[in-house]
Amino acid sequence: MPESKAIAVLGYGAIGSVVCDRLLAGGVPGARLDCVVGRRAAGTSVPVVTAGEAIERADVLVECAGHAALAAHGEDALSAGADLVVSSVGALTDASLRERLHAAGPGRLFVTTGALGGLDLLVAAASAAPFTTVRLSTTKTPAALVQDWMEPSQKEALLSARGPVVVFSGSAEEAAALFPRSMNVAATLSLALPATPVEVELVADPAADLVAHVVTAEGPVGRYRFEVRNQPSPGNPRTSRVVPYAVLRTLREAL
Numbered sequence: 719m720p721e722s723k724a725i726a727v728l729g730y731g732a733i734g735s736v737v738c739d740r741l742l743a744g745g746v747p748g749a750r751l752d753c754v755v756g757r758r759a760a761g762t763s764v765p766v767v768t769a770g771e772a773i774e775r776a777d778v779l780v781e782c783a784g785h786a787a788l789a790a791h792g793e794d795a796l797s798a799g800a801d802l803v804v805s806s807v808g809a810l811t812d813a814s815l816r817e818r819l820h821a822a823g824p825g826r827l828f829v830t831t832g833a834l835g836g837l838d839l840l841v842a843a844a845s846a847a848p849f850t851t852v853r854l855s856t857t858k859t860p861a862a863l864v865q866d867w868m869e870p871s872q873k874e875a876l877l878s879a880r881g882p883v884v885v886f887s888g889s890a891e892e893a894a895a896l897f898p899r900s901m902n903v904a905a906t907l908s909l910a911l912p913a914t915p916v917e918v919e920l921v922a923d924p925a926a927d928l929v930a931h932v933v934t935a936e937g938p939v940g941r942y943r944f945e946v947r948n949q950p951s952p953g954n955p956r957t958s959r960v961v962p963y964a965v966l967r968t969l970r971e972a973l
């Protein structure tokens with residue numbers, strides 16, 4: 719029987735803790751949770767280590783920690799020969815980080831599809847001929863969209879809204895930069911379809927019990943509309959509950 723691969727998980731929050739639990743339960747054949755990097759991970763049965771130690775020990779580093787952590791450790795992991803699974807896809811809208819990670823190796827880079835679906839068909843259609851328009855409309859609760867950079871009056875207006883409010887419209891890159899923990903999906907779409915700029919609209923809706931993403935794309939090959947409605951994660955309302963399972967699916971590609 720082939721030996722299982724040693725997996726290190728970077729970040730033990732809404733995504734990382736579920737990834738760890740599933741790995742410990744043997745949910746991914748061929749993958750063995752070796753260690754975790756994260757202050758809150760003290761209760762796990764595997765060693766809690768520094769990022770540097772994790773990179774030395776792991777065959778695959780699964781990043782579930784945020785943009786800054788990916789920027790700090792991603793390149794080192796790939797250069798040390800570990801494969802890297804990325805959750806914080808929004809960080810890759812920074813062209814310099816993206817280029818550094820693509821250029822690094824011998825480890826391989828895997829980017830999860832995260833909270834979004836339908837990319838297989840969209841990428842296939844775009845390879846035949848680029849789309850003329852690609853749009854993403856995302857709806858979340860106001861509380862999930864409040865950001866530190868907002869003026870107090872803007873925060874207050876958002877949190878007291880009684881109906882849907884458009885909080886942002888613009889490019890995927892701007893969306894990922896302004897709403898780093900909430901707009902990974904815009905980055906995922908934009909990176910998958912680089913030939914067509916993605917027009918993003920972000921809506922705060924106090925009645926939004928589910929996180930909604932509606933993708934529409936039109937081009938010479940066809941017209942597509944995908945609607946995703948995800949339950950928020952119990953651990954973090956900015957993250958959809960499905961995301962750790964998407965990360966585990968991506969991990970299977972790295973084994």
Ligand SMILES: NC(=O)c1ccc[n+]([C@@H]2O[C@H](COP(=O)([O-])OP(=O)(O)OC[C@H]3O[C@@H](n4cnc5c(N)ncnc54)[C@H](O)[C@@H]3O)[C@@H](O)[C@H]2O)c1
Pocket residue numbers: 728729730731732733734755756757758769782783784785786787805806807830831832833834898899900902903906953954956957958961
């Ligand atoms: N691809 C997608 O569709 C998608 C969807 C949702 C969230 N995300 C992204 O995934 C990442 C994780 O999301 P989450 O909901 O689990 O966040 P979270 O805030 O619940 O958990 C992140 C954890 O990582 C820890 N952390 C931060 N920096 C660290 C470091 N340098 N070393 C070790 N631990 C560190 C934090 O303390 C926290 O416990 C975020 O960047 C988020 O934006 C991606």
